[in-house]
Amino acid sequence: MTARPRHAREVRHWDGEADVVIVGYGVAGAAAAIGAAVEGVDVLLIEHAGGWGGAAVLAGGFVYLGGGTALQRACGFHDTPEAMYRFLEAAMGPAADTAKLAEYAEHSVEHFDWLTRCGVPFRAAFFDRPAWEPPGDEGLMYSGGENAHPFADIAPPAPRGHLPRMADKRTGERGAGYELMRHLAATAEESGARVRYHTRFQRLVVADGGRVSGVIARSLAEEVAIRARRGVVLAAGGFTYHADMVDRHVPVLRGRPGSAVEQHDGRAIRAAQAIGADVAHLWACEAAVHTDPGLMIRGIVVNARGERVINEDTYPGRIGQELLMHHASQGFVVIDEEGADAAAADRPTASMLPPPQPRWVGDDLAELEKAMEVPPGALAATVTLYNRHAADGRDPVHHKAAPWVRPLRPPYGVYDVRGQTSGFTLGGLRTDAGGAVLDVDGEAIAALYAAGRTAAGVAAGGYASGVSLGDGSFFGRRAGRAAARG
């Protein structure tokens, strides 16, 4: 099925129409629907699946916000838009879109207030332990390594992972992403947005002059044409589940499980490329490493040559990215008994991951090297160097903060995390800070907008938990508004 455009004059019959047609009903689509509907226009969401949610409902639920949100203040943290911008500029990748970073940091407080107006609840409690996410319903946590090297020296750190409060997290059925989506979907529909489920976007309809005037979709076996009087917003996720696009653009993700939903097949990106849309940061991806951050931070994370890869007190997603992008996803966590005991005691009881077990335990690093297939003497050299400085409470090699630095003593436990990474794509259509899709000249394509992982967002190589729900909702809202205003 082609992703090339259909000319408007070839559409004989419109099966539906709206002022603004939004493709995809995840976080970016829901926010776009609200952003458009408050402008007083008629909004139609089309969604491939049978219900709202997209990848957002599977997410932990962090929304990356800061600059001094009500929740940050209630938890006793001081933050400023400047500090948030400086962190993002340093952490989001070497060529992140500074115009987007600036808008996102500047208007983050307002965006948090908007989320609460949409009914999204947050509990004013800060969770301060190493973990992927809080065990209970705490609403705030560090989620990007802001308080670790090198970022702590670049910008005043503040926690910016804002987590919606769940009625009962301990059932384990649904994450906070579901809670976020539940309120955004309710708000979208209260705002008057209509929804058409089981409707799979195929291609754009383009009128003379290149203006986008609708979409072609499949509804069960039937092809439908839906007219967009003012604009189309593409909010259909990334391309994690399009194997050929992954091969061509992010081969490190090749063959890895995708942390996304299967609807993230890149079709919306390709359909826009087909009318000359530009793309950006297609190489970028986030990656989780499937183990307990409480273990990593108290031990060392080494590659297949027994070399440490990063400061283990940083955002664990950053450890995953480092392993995936620079160490062929080959990693081990090496820890001692005291560290493992502390991690176990500290472990969130409601964690959704089973407690990891060391694959190998032993006093003799040479034997562990053999088991790990690490070159003889290589792990011992790393542990010796680490311990030499750790005895002084220092880590001049990777700059892990002093509270987490302590010499490792036998017996050692080794967790095998080789290949234990999964991720999702971060690149996509090049958009401006208002959500307009840009062509190869950097000019807006008339009546076409994109947000969420269909667009290249604020993360261009780096990442922090909450950036996808954060920039998806932030720029989704703007894209909806811009489309409504035409």
Next chain:
Amino acid sequence: MTARPRHAREVRHWDGEADVVIVGYGVAGAAAAIGAAVEGVDVLLIEHAGGWGGAAVLAGGFVYLGGGTALQRACGFHDTPEAMYRFLEAAMGPAADTAKLAEYAEHSVEHFDWLTRCGVPFRAAFFDRPAWEPPGDEGLMYSGGENAHPFADIAPPAPRGHLPRMADKRTGERGAGYELMRHLAATAEESGARVRYHTRFQRLVVADGGRVSGVIARSLAEEVAIRARRGVVLAAGGFTYHADMVDRHVPVLRGRPGSAVEQHDGRAIRAAQAIGADVAHLWACEAAVHTDPGLMIRGIVVNARGERVINEDTYPGRIGQELLMHHASQGFVVIDEEGADAAAADRPTASMLPPPQPRWVGDDLAELEKAMEVPPGALAATVTLYNRHAADGRDPVHHKAAPWVRPLRPPYGVYDVRGQTSGFTLGGLRTDAGGAVLDVDGEAIAALYAAGRTAAGVAAGGYASGVSLGDGSFFGRRAGRAAARG
């Protein structure tokens, strides 16, 4: 100036026309011109600069060919298309285009014969020392790490860097790339191809149905429209000199000197994207590290943490890629007196690089670490581990071959190669093995072809010296033929 297409009906006057219009007169354009002209059609090359050459005339001049070429056989090497394919599959990147690799390996012998028929001379002499290129007019050299880990165990190694013979290399004025281009340009013009210099490609002309029917260019201040009756071949180089594209797609090259010519501004890629062409491997790049391979191979190459980065006996461009992509271009070469003396004795007298000098010399690794700003004890740990195995003639950490492995003894010399990398882009338009530019559906765009660094070629992350002139001429020729046949 826009890169968006102009519709054919908006072209009031054609300022020139040909059956096949070729954009860019470097190696791919010259080969395309010959490939088209031998089909008996009228060919016009347009070139921004005032003469033929493109980046090819600045290149060392290697053409990567194998499978048992006449030159390989004359130098006493056995090679097969299968061995060449297996090497390329392992070395060109994790998701290289296997259809292209297969064609390239299968028809490489014929392509070498074609080059000699075009008058390109090769001297049947093999150069066997570590260097970027031979000092004299030797015609064959290892240029991709075929005889080093891991490739030597994957495919029977053979040297495949074929170097045109220069009349007098020692003048240092021109490299073998000039010699290659001189003969290809002469052949192109003898074949009847016309050339229009000082003519800068701007955008494509597209007729109803999406067929490409010409190009718009600027000739000095004047805009000219040139009709292509059968097809257009884009052979205008990569995007190394388009800073915004580098930022969006290959940020590791950001701010680095580009090993290309300024005409490599990505315009041809963008103009094709503007009509819906797909792109591939935009993230990929080659990188040289500016130092003597004879030093690297006898020493160790370490990063800013004093860790070795790769087996130092591999293709030096691979060392550059590793430093650039995985170590932030931060590297040092550490060697001892015996190694430095051997490298100096072995150094090609006609090398175009000035002899490198160690930045620091000393017996005390702790003092060297301080000077290098390497964490205390980190370089010593690396040298100790290297020496421990080197004493047995082994390198289980990075698998450098035994002849180059020897314990390092004080005094040590350290060469500072931090930031000393430069490179060029490898990604571009997605094409099929015949040179047709593909759209996002994987379908050929009618009458549009691409080759050389404007296209995504055989290198998709990996590289070997000679791949650009090799696949540029190989697939350029095919693109010209396909365009001529329409």
